[in-house]
Amino acid sequence: AQKITQTQPGMFVQEKEAVTLDCTYDTSDQSYGLFWYKQPSSGEMIFLIYQGSYDEQNATEGRYSLNFQKARKSANLVISASQLGDSAMYFCAMRDGDKYIFGTGTRLKVLA
């Protein structure tokens, strides 16, 4: 069965530093999509970045980049130059077929 694993329940990072949030996935399909979402304390789900399984380049969106290692089935999110507003819950998700499956999330706290 498809599965997303986020092994870091919580992370701290100093403001202006970079941080990596881990995500591994399990699927037997060749075609799939990987997503990261941010959920601030206000509760909404904000889409950050997408990586397709056939994309050869790692996805980047501003300060967010996705370190995609297909052979290892990992899709880590890298946030560069952390800001206080980055403090939130971060979810890794996979679209396998029609469904979006989410990991348990990592709570990131950015320290001033």
Place this chain on the structure above:
Amino acid sequence: DAGVIQSPRHEVTEMGQEVTLRCKPISGHDYLFWYRQTMMRGLELLIYFNNNVPIDDSGMPEDRFSAKMPNASFSTLKIQPSEPRDSAVYFCASTPTGGGKEAFFGQGTRLTVV
């Protein structure tokens, strides 16, 4: 577009009462998903529709839960009768057909059953 619209934003009800959550997806989106978020279980997919047809309801916890999508612009999730363990945030999300498309989430409905 206004995005995915859910109502109500907050609902407090007594155990045993019927609760109906509503969702208006983004126009043109073919897929609609209902998720439940709790601290213990994270984000669980309850059911999803494609072109108004329920495709997979294997995540619906029990017969007390039902979902409908009478047309492309409206869906409901009903709990009857409600129980305290149903307390959670319920999200509706929609997405168009095609790979590489993220799910667009509504603001969620925070349900409290007392």
